[in-house]
Amino acid sequence: MxxxxxxxxxxxxxxxxxxxxxxxxxxxxxxxxxxxxxxxxxxxxxxxxxxxxxxxxxxxxxxxxxxxxxxxxxxxxxxxxxxxxxxxxxxxxxxxxxxxxxxxxxxxxxxxxxxxxxxxxxxxxxxxxxxxxxxxxxxxxxxxxxxxxxxxxxxxxxxxxxxxxxxxxxxxxxxxxxxxxxxxxxxxxxxxxxxxxxxxxxxxxxGDLPEQQTLVPVYDVAPKLGQLVEENYDLPQTSLTLAWPGVKPSAPDFYAAVLLNDILGGSYLTSRLYEEVRQKRGLAYHVSSELTLDSLLVTTETRSDCAAQTLSIVRDVVKQMAQQGPTGAELKAAKKHLIGAYAIDQLGSTRSIADRLLDLQIHKADVDYNQRRARSIGRVTLKQVKAAAKKLLSAEPAILVVGPPLGGKDE
Structure with a gap:
């Protein structure tokens, strides 16, 4: 291209x-x-x-x-x-x-x-x-x-x-x-x-638009982690969201974090979270992670009577990842997926290409980003991904629960 x-x-x-x-x-x-x-x-x-x-x-x-x-x-x-x-x-x-x-x-x-x-x-x-x-x-x-x-x-x-x-x-x-x-x-x-x-x-x-914007300054903010937020409703399914720190695209460990996310929950059918929550225990049809500018988010929905168990398993998987990091085989598979699926996921139509090019400009990428991306991912080492896992996932997450109280009783 x-x-x-x-x-x-x-x-x-x-x-x-x-x-x-x-x-x-x-x-x-x-x-x-x-x-x-x-x-x-x-x-x-x-x-x-x-x-x-x-x-x-x-x-x-x-x-x-x-x-x-x-x-x-x-x-x-x-x-x-x-x-x-x-x-x-x-x-x-x-x-x-x-x-x-x-x-x-x-x-x-x-x-x-x-x-x-x-x-x-x-x-x-x-x-x-x-x-x-x-x-x-x-x-x-x-x-x-x-x-x-x-x-x-x-x-x-x-x-x-x-x-x-x-x-x-x-x-x-x-x-x-x-x-x-x-x-x-x-x-x-x-x-x-x-x-x-x-x-x-x-x-x-x-060409006839004003040369300069007049924006109100907005300071950066990091999400406040380490808290439990519950919205209690008598629902058959409970929604769970967990947030850890994120990484900006300009950060030196960005690609290590991208690979970490893919291994943890970004690669839907082969991720650790999918294996532990869906495949082994059948607790949810969907569980995934997403890396954003300020958060690494894990989301899932499960039967309300299984919510506490599911939350515990998600936290255990993340804790293990933080302490031990991924394996060499997981890293190899994540690199193959992220490099191979890029064109299909991001460049499948003229509209999606335009959206992607716009996003790259907003995040101050160079015009040759698409050519360099595969090389940047390929150069990431297992040590770097383990360091990213420890850095991002060792924090106490913010947790959102939408459903009946986790303890089983209304407050």
Whole structure:
């Protein structure tokens, strides 16, 4: 896969993979910011703004814009996550003039009219109300408050019934102005477009945006571990989540941690957790681990009368991994899996390639990352993975239990 770095006359950079086998162009873009930028008292701002992305721009109101979008054969979406606002566009290359024109309007001239605002806000509030009796949603809110305290990470991105009604069109315009600027922008393009055409399109789309964002500083926070969070409900199944420290992609032991996670629970059917929890004891259909920027998470669901036993087994498996690390055979198998499955898992379509290229840029990877990745994984030694296991898994985890009390009695 040949990744080209394309730079426009105004200095806007995109990563491009040309693919002329199908007449489709996929574009992914991201602006630094996201739900962490929501002002206090107006939580849900970023999600509401994202929901209005195709609800009118320029001289087209909501209905007219979406009719034009259909005629152009294009799809557009925007999603606000905690640290970034992600956009995705898929268009027919033969109709790209119309699609690029509409995208330019959506990026540069959103209307933020009261009617669409009220409708999209009502949809979000309806989801919030619907989650008020959902044990897992209640537990998630409780969990975030427990491990992140008052940090913006503890807030759910959709906001609250109280915060959303206070968001005005003026608020949305100011928020858009602060976020949609060129210095916080990353772009990935995959499909039936060449570098010269893209170079011109970049300035057409993004060239009129402000040069600099005006973001509110958000300090880093590490999750507070070593605590038990329970949300007790009389449920037939208990959900368990355990959190240990995570590793950032820039850390020198990142690939050792990636391999550790694959051995522990990331490789679904061959992991240690799957072997001990599912294969040997049949306690759960699913058990897995995931490595994130700030946590290594283990999740599973089991019959409620088996929850204490399952939790004990998970902790024993992790404790053994922390003390002894993986075997040489496990490491060899994990390297083979992570290198061999990468193209299938991450690069299976033009959309997934664009998503992956965007993610690499956000995490400050070089354009030749895909070529270097296999070598970086291959160079990791057993000693390094054992060191990562001891470093990450020796901590006392934070534990979330959703279901009947583990002791079998209501408090």
């Amino acid at each position: 040949n990744i080209q770095e394309v730079k426009s006359e105004k200095g806007i950079i995109a990563w491009l993979v040309e693919d002329h086998t199908v007449e489709i162009v996929n574009i992914g873009f991201a602006f630094k910011g996201g739900t962490k930028q929501d002002p206090v008292g107006k939580e849900g701002m970023a999600k509401l703004m994202a929901g209005l992305f195709i609800e009118g721009a320029g001289h087209y109101d909501s209905d007219a814009f979406q009719v034009k979008l259909d005629h152009a054969g294009a799809e557009m979406s925007l999603d606000a996550q905690s640290d970034d606002i992600y956009g995705s566009v898929c268009m027919l290359s033969k109709k790209q003039d119309a699609a690029f024109g509409l995208l330019r309007l959506a990026l540069n001239a959103p209307r933020f009219e009261q009617g669409p605002i009220d409708r999209v806000r009502a949809e979000i509030v309806s989801r919030i109300v619907g989650s008020e009796r959902d044990p897992n949603a209640i537990a998630q809110r409780k969990w975030l408050r427990a491990i992140y305290g008052a940090h913006p990470c503890s807030r759910l991105g959709e906001g609250t019934k109280e915060s959303l009604p206070g968001i005005t069109p003026s608020d949305l315009r100011a928020f858009h102005q602060a976020i949609f600027a060129r210095d916080g922008l990353h772009i990935a393009v995959v499909g039936d477009i060449d570098a010269n055409t893209l170079r011109e399109r970049l300035d057409q789309l993004f």
